[in-house]
Amino acid sequence: MPAPTVESRAAFARRLGVSKAAVTQWAQAGRLVCTDDGDVEVESSKELLQRSGGSTRGGANKGGLPGGAADVPLSREPVAGTLLAARTALANAQARKAETEQAVRAGQLVERTRYAKALADAMGPIFASMASISSTRGPDLAAETDVRKVQIMLDDAMDALRLDIAATLQKLIDGPANRQ
Numbered sequence: 437m438p439a440p441t442v443e444s445r446a447a448f449a450r451r452l453g454v455s456k457a458a459v460t461q462w463a464q465a466g467r468l469v470c471t472d473d474g475d476v477e478v479e480s481s482k483e484l485l486q487r488s489g490g491s492t493r494g495g496a497n498k499g500g501l502p503g504g505a506a507d508v509p510l511s512r513e514p515v516a517g518t519l520l521a522a523r524t525a526l527a528n529a530q531a532r533k534a535e536t537e538q539a540v541r542a543g544q545l546v547e548r549t550r551y552a553k554a555l556a557d558a559m560g561p562i563f564a565s566m567a568s569i570s571s572t573r574g575p576d577l578a579a580e581t582d583v584r585k586v587q588i589m590l591d592d593a594m595d596a597l598r599l600d601i602a603a604t605l606q607k608l609i610d611g612p613a614n615r616q
Contacts, residue, residue: 441478448476465519488515551608558604562597569593 445463449456459476462468467488469480515521539545573593580586 440480442471442475443478444475448478448481451478461519467515467518467520484515488518488520554608558608559601562600562604565597565600569597 445459446456449459463470467485469477469484471477573589577586577589
């Protein structure tokens with residue numbers, strides 16, 4: 437097996453048409469295969485650069501290796517442990533944070549504790565109305581002997597409660613701007 441082609445970082449930079457600083461950054465990010473004395477193993481490093489997305493800016497490289505990166509399909513996921521992978525993860529996290537903040541501003545998301553408190557506050561009067569049905573409607577129901585009229589009276593009381601619940605829940609859905 438032939439020994440790998442090894443050259444200095446400066447020579448490797450000239451080969452790819454990028455700055456020596458870019459090659460140094462790639463080496464520090466683990467995107468190059470280097471010898472103990474800092475020289476670059478050419479073929480292995482080119483393959484690793486192609487798998488990790490090539491250059492990310494500038495130079496004759498313009499996003500890939502000359503005559504190679506365009507022909508080699510890159511994986512959708514950056515190689516773990518590379519600068520590209522770290523930047524991709526950071527960009528994804530920032531995008532998720534921005535989406536969450538936008539959803540909060542739009543009123544699509546609220547804190548669970550605030551929602552639970554608002555729900556409990558809104559439902560309190562409704563529960564009180566439910567508990568008082570027997571005392572408020574009881575005398576009328578006791579005086580009525582027609583079963584059908586008793587059913588209608590109970591249905592009317594329950595309909596009023598359902599309407600109160602629906603209105604209360606709609607106010608919670610609409611948010612604080614529409615509450616009176």
